[in-house]
Amino acid sequence: MAYEDDVKWASDYVRNYNPNETVNYNDSRLTNIEAQRRVEQNQVNNTYDKMINSSDSYYKNLIDTQKEYQDKQIENQNAQTEQTIKEINQQKDKTQRDYQKEQRGAYQDYRNQTNAYGVQAEIRASQGLNNTGYAESSNVSMYNTWQNRVATARQSLNDTMTQYDNMIAQARLTNNEQLAEIAFKFAQAQAQYALEGFQYKNTLIENKQTRLSELGQRYDTKYQNMLNQINTELAARRDMFGQANNVIANYNSWKQSQDQWEKQMAYQRERDAIEDARYNASRSSGGSSRRSSSGGNSGIIASNGSSIGSAAVNGAATAAGLINNAFSFLKGLG
DSSP states (O other), rough: OHHHHHHHHHHHHHOOOTTTTTTTOOOOHHHHHHHHHHHHHHHHHHHHHHHHHHHHHHHHHHHHHHHHHHHHHHHHOOOOOOHHHHHHHHHHHHHHHHHHHHHHHHHHHHHHHHHHHHHHHHHHHHHTTTTTTHHHHHHHHHHHHHHHHHHHHHHHHHHHHHHHHHHHHHHHHHHHHHHHHHHHHHHHHHHHHHHHHHHHHHHHHHHHHHHHHHHHHHHHHHHHHHHHHHHHHHHHHHHHHHHHHHHHHHHHHHHHHHHHHHHHHHHHHHHHHHHHHHHHHHHHHHHHHHHEEEHHHHHHHHHHHHHHHHHHHHHHHHHHHHHHHHHHHHHHOO
């Protein structure tokens, strides 16, 4: 019968099914997402690193150009006054205040980003990323950004203060007011360029971190969606395993009924042969009543056999229906 081929398929499915099957995190559908994530992360890092390096070169060239201009003016000027030195000291004080302001601003930015009740924390919580490797990585990244700002500002302050001190000492030695003025203007320009360069560089760093964060969230969503799909497939295979077992159970039930019916019919045919022999013998001796009685028993047996046969047919129809349902379910998985 055709459905016996389907039962064979169900038996093979049950035999080959792994009841301990779990998510394979080395599934190419998952590893490909992680590989794509790394490619895009590298692209973002490379893009912003190039911009940051270009920014450093640009502002260094501005400062170098300004230095060359100062050197030319120094050759033609030789003036120095205490007022100029005072102005330089005032600029030093302002630079110190600006440095302190930048330090406080950097720390406040870091506190805002790592605030357990802040916007970033709410975003991570809504995506289920709190207390994960991603949340820890984000906190480390924000801490590093803060420390880089602090270190850069401190280095900029130290460099600028050193330059101011050198300019004042040179102005006093040469006693040239104009020289001190030129030096002051150069230091002012240098400080301005350094500040602009630092601010622009810091903006690039923050934008880079934002891009990486957005990219990470996007790929986390893609990864989770694919993981959900794989879990759905595992559940579907478990359901198919149950369907296949049902098919096998119903087929075995039908087969048992079929075997019983065939045995009954073989027994009936043997009885009929015996009764026919007895009937023929009785006719030779002039009697027929026993055949009639025998025929009645035969009818009862035949009726029973017919009932068993009907049960076998109904069982076959039930088995075939379950098999068709199971295969319809399998096609639905595809």
